[in-house]
Amino acid sequence: MMKNMTMGQFYPVDSFVHRLDPRMKLILTVVMIVAVFMVQGLLGYALVLGFVYLASKKASIPFKMLLGGLRPLRFILILTFVINLFFNSGTNVLVKLGFITLTMEGVSTAVHYTLRLAFLVLGTSLLTLTTSPVSLADAIELLFSPLRRFHFPAHELAMMMTIALRFIPTLLEEADKIMKAQMARGADFESGNLIARARAMVPLLVPLFVSAFRRAGDLAMAMESRCYRGGENRTRLRVLKITKNDYLAAAAVCALVLLIAAEGLIL
Amino acid sequence: MNETRISVENVTFTYDEAPEPALRGVNTAVRTGEFLAVLGHNGSGKSTLAKLLNALYVPQEGRVVVCGMDTADENNLWQIRQQAGMIFQNPDNQIVATVVREDVAFGLENMGVPTAEMPGRIESALSAVRMNAFAEAAPHMLSGGQKQRVAIAGILAMEPTVIIADEATAMLDPSGRAEVLDTVRRLNREKGITVVWITHFMEEAAQADRIVVVSGGEIVLAGTPREVFPQVERMRELHLDVPHMTDLAQELRRGGMPLPADVLTVEEMAEEVCKLLCPSK
Amino acid sequence: MPIQVKNLTHTYSEGSAFQATAIRDVNLTIEDGEFVCVVGHTGSGKSTLVQHLNGLLKPTSGQILVDGEDMFGDGVNKRSIRQKVGLVFQYPEYQLFEETVAKDIAFGPKNLGLNADEIDRRVRKAMAHVHLDYDKYADRSPFELSGGQMRRVAIAGVLAMEPKVLILDEPTAGLDPRGRDRILGMIRDLHAKGGVTVVMVSHSMDDVASLATRMVVMSKGTVVATGTPREIFRQADMMRSIGLGVPEAARLCAMLRQKGLNLPEDLYTQEELQQALLQLWKEAKQA
Numbered sequence: 078m079m080k081n082m083t084m085g086q087f088y089p090v091d092s093f094v095h096r097l098d099p100r101m102k103l104i105l106t107v108v109m110i111v112a113v114f115m116v117q118g119l120l121g122y123a124l125v126l127g128f129v130y131l132a133s134k135k136a137s138i139p140f141k142m143l144l145g146g147l148r149p150l151r152f153i154l155i156l157t158f159v160i161n162l163f164f165n166s167g168t169n170v171l172v173k174l175g176f177i178t179l180t181m182e183g184v185s186t187a188v189h190y191t192l193r194l195a196f197l198v199l200g201t202s203l204l205t206l207t208t209s210p211v212s213l214a215d216a217i218e219l220l221f222s223p224l225r226r227f228h229f230p231a232h233e234l235a236m237m238m239t240i241a242l243r244f245i246p247t248l249l250e251e252a253d254k255i256m257k258a259q260m261a262r263g264a265d266f267e268s269g270n271l272i273a274r275a276r277a278m279v280p281l282l283v284p285l286f287v288s289a290f291r292r293a294g295d296l297a298m299a300m301e302s303r304c305y306r307g308g309e310n311r312t313r314l315r316v317l318k319i320t321k322n323d324y325l326a327a328a329a330v331c332a333l334v335l336l337i338a339a340e341g342l343i344l
Numbered sequence: 345m346n347e348t349r350i351s352v353e354n355v356t357f358t359y360d361e362a363p364e365p366a367l368r369g370v371n372t373a374v375r376t377g378e379f380l381a382v383l384g385h386n387g388s389g390k391s392t393l394a395k396l397l398n399a400l401y402v403p404q405e406g407r408v409v410v411c412g413m414d415t416a417d418e419n420n421l422w423q424i425r426q427q428a429g430m431i432f433q434n435p436d437n438q439i440v441a442t443v444v445r446e447d448v449a450f451g452l453e454n455m456g457v458p459t460a461e462m463p464g465r466i467e468s469a470l471s472a473v474r475m476n477a478f479a480e481a482a483p484h485m486l487s488g489g490q491k492q493r494v495a496i497a498g499i500l501a502m503e504p505t506v507i508i509a510d511e512a513t514a515m516l517d518p519s520g521r522a523e524v525l526d527t528v529r530r531l532n533r534e535k536g537i538t539v540v541w542i543t544h545f546m547e548e549a550a551q552a553d554r555i556v557v558v559s560g561g562e563i564v565l566a567g568t569p570r571e572v573f574p575q576v577e578r579m580r581e582l583h584l585d586v587p588h589m590t591d592l593a594q595e596l597r598r599g600g601m602p603l604p605a606d607v608l609t610v611e612e613m614a615e616e617v618c619k620l621l622c623p624s625k
Numbered sequence: 626m627p628i629q630v631k632n633l634t635h636t637y638s639e640g641s642a643f644q645a646t647a648i649r650d651v652n653l654t655i656e657d658g659e660f661v662c663v664v665g666h667t668g669s670g671k672s673t674l675v676q677h678l679n680g681l682l683k684p685t686s687g688q689i690l691v692d693g694e695d696m697f698g699d700g701v702n703k704r705s706i707r708q709k710v711g712l713v714f715q716y717p718e719y720q721l722f723e724e725t726v727a728k729d730i731a732f733g734p735k736n737l738g739l740n741a742d743e744i745d746r747r748v749r750k751a752m753a754h755v756h757l758d759y760d761k762y763a764d765r766s767p768f769e770l771s772g773g774q775m776r777r778v779a780i781a782g783v784l785a786m787e788p789k790v791l792i793l794d795e796p797t798a799g800l801d802p803r804g805r806d807r808i809l810g811m812i813r814d815l816h817a818k819g820g821v822t823v824v825m826v827s828h829s830m831d832d833v834a835s836l837a838t839r840m841v842v843m844s845k846g847t848v849v850a851t852g853t854p855r856e857i858f859r860q861a862d863m864m865r866s867i868g869l870g871v872p873e874a875a876r877l878c879a880m881l882r883q884k885g886l887n888l889p890e891d892l893y894t895q896e897e898l899q900q901a902l903l904q905l906w907k908e909a910k911q912a
Binding site: 386514515520544588591592595601610617618622623 | 803881898899
């Protein structure tokens with residue numbers, strides 16, 4: 078089930094993009110996505126597509142695999158397209174078929190929204206495929222740490238991400254075990270209608286939650302006994318460093334933004 | 345060598361809303377370099393005692409002094425926890441990071457150790473528990489015994505003088521148990537780290553320098569393994585095991601064989617029985 | 626209702642990079658009334674083997690026959706097999722989920738579609754088996770109980786299915802001596818008085834020595850030996866070579882024989898060794 082989820086799964090190879098500072102990657106991804114939203118015409122999208130293709134080459138990620146990440150979202154993409162196509166209050170009517178009206182504005186919005194959404198997914202996939210979740214947590218913590226004086230919980234957020242990542246495999250394993258134990262007592266997780274199936278999940282979910290809370294309590298105590306007292310005065314094993322390559326990547330994204338802006342001016 | 349590392353003086357501790365205290369009027373002391381086993385069944389109060397030694401709990405009556413510091417004084421909190429590291433029962437629930445070496449770094453990061461110092465301390469901590477080969481491994485891929493050794497490394501990196509193990513082997517298989525106990529015994533011997541080993545396994549307590557037996561929130565027996573285990577009836581009343589050989593020695597003595605009462609191991613027993621029965625060479 | 630395991634092989638994640646063969650070509654028959662103890666190092670395949678016995682895992686190749694019928698044959702009802710062959714997992718207290726002890730124990734019988742009276746009868750009987758007083762505990766939340774009590778509730782939940790064969794995967798893991806003795810006493814009674822066939826996975830050779838009618842020794846996914854405890858424990862070298870021990874009485878016996886003492890070679894319980902040594906002592910005094 079999780080096998081085709083390109084989105085969010087780290088692709089562990091060594092590449093130019095993988096080695097970039099996660100903070101820089103995070104910022105550049107955001108910049109790129111904002112730039113996509115400024116695109117006016119198809120030429121602009123072609124530019125972005127070219128950029129994504131180049132980036133995937135520099136990241137040693139098969140371009141096909143990156144595109145494959147769109148597959149789980151195909152229904153949302155199609156839905157976005159269809160809704161925008163038909164439910165638009167445009168005036169430039171192209172075709173009129175009974176109660177369905179197709180307008181010029183409708184086609185344009187549908188194309189724009191669908192492509193924006195697609196590039197949003199491709200951009201974030203590129204980030205998560207090349208950045209381990211732990212470095213991503215680091216990046217978030219460091220980027221947001223200036224906001225700490227406004228009580229923004231940057232460190233806590235990153236710590237939560239790390240702990241969640243640490244315990245996902247443990248809880249999956251546990252879920253499998255509880256499921257088997259309940260099946261040994263005659264539980265049936267596979268047949269029946271939606272409501273029956275949802276109810277069948279109770280004997281799985283309750284023990285899983287109970288266990289997660291117990292683990293949380295244990296972990297809190299273990300962390301406390303190892304002198305954990307929040308983000309204040311904490312040092313770090315991993316320090317992030319901006320290198321020449323990061324500036325190169327930044328320059329590339331700037332170039333893309335400029336080209337898109339130029340396209341907007343021409344049109 | 346004989347200085348007191350931890351002292352527990354008249355300690356009474358009651359959990360919130362509990363009708364009965366979990367510990368009442370407990371007095372004991374741990375000497376520097378000693379390996380002390382705290383033996384008791386579930387609910388005896390032994391884990392509560394462990395948590396008092398690490399300032400996770402503070403007693404309502406009496407006081408606990410760790411390395412000269414009173415646990416009731418909040419200013420001592422972090423220093424006590426650095427000095428007296430603790431490992432817990434569930435190997436899964438005490439590892440924070442997704443990579444072994446980063447987990448070992450966790451305590452150092454909390455203490456504010458400079459980044460440059462960390463790799464050296466992590467390396468030596470991991471080699472002390474013989475887990476260097478797994479520095480880059482994901483914790484969930486390790487066996488229970490290996491996870492516990494990572495937890496020990498995480499504490500060792502903080503350079504403690506005391507290790508408190510709160511039933512650290514209860515969830516492990518026999519080889520994992522031996523692996524963890526051997527590691528801690530070696531640290532005790534080679535680095536002189538004081539150990540408080542909380543357990544319900546008598547085989548483990550038998551390897552300690554000294555045992556205190558906890559039952560109903562009180563210390564009911566104390567002494568070396570050779571003083572404690574021959575009290576077979578008393579131990580049974582407390583629902584605790586005694587070494588099989590100690591039990592056998594008692595039965596054989598009853599049958600008239602003049603054996604010492606404090607036999608603990610198979611090797612000792614073989615030797616003693618041989619003195620009486622082996623054909624002379 | 627014998628269970629026959631024929632040429633059983635199980636490979637996890639077949640075809641992927643994580644492919645691992647957990648057990649290979651295992652043959653085994655569990656007869657009615659036996660108390661079989663499966664022993665082996667962690668990772669020897671014990672847990673994988675027992676999960677096949679009630680159809681929770683499907684063999685990669687080979688067969689499991691219950692009463693001569695292939696468990697994975699066409700038209701075989703898995704649920705009826707799981708009723709006949711009960712499986713208690715390691716740390717079974719982690720599967721409790723209901724508001725009350727009685728409701729949790731009733732989960733299995735309910736899944737079998739039994740009527741309310743029958744369910745109630747089974748819950749009471751199962752609680753009696755695990756020595757939990759119905760009036761005192763039936764309406765308590767299982768999460769308020771002690772660890773040992775929770776485990777007994779979980780075992781009662783499987784007993785309420787009234788299985789003919791009961792499989793337990795390390796039922797005493799994590800318990801203190803008192804909790805361990807209670808659970809083992811309970812299992813002993815079920816076997817001796819309840820007529821239930823028992824298959825127990827265990828790490829403790831002392832527990833095995835006092836309970837098993839037959840042992841199955843596993844190493845690296847295969848069965849390396851099977852026989853009565855007496856037959857197995859005399860092979861101390863073989864046991865040591867696969868990372869297992871023998872009871873201390875058996876070790877002492879071997880050690881004393883080596884020193885020239887005239888003892889039988891297959892003693893493994895403390896009582897028999899004690900008798901033999903006292904006998905020798907008597908003879909020595911008379912001489």
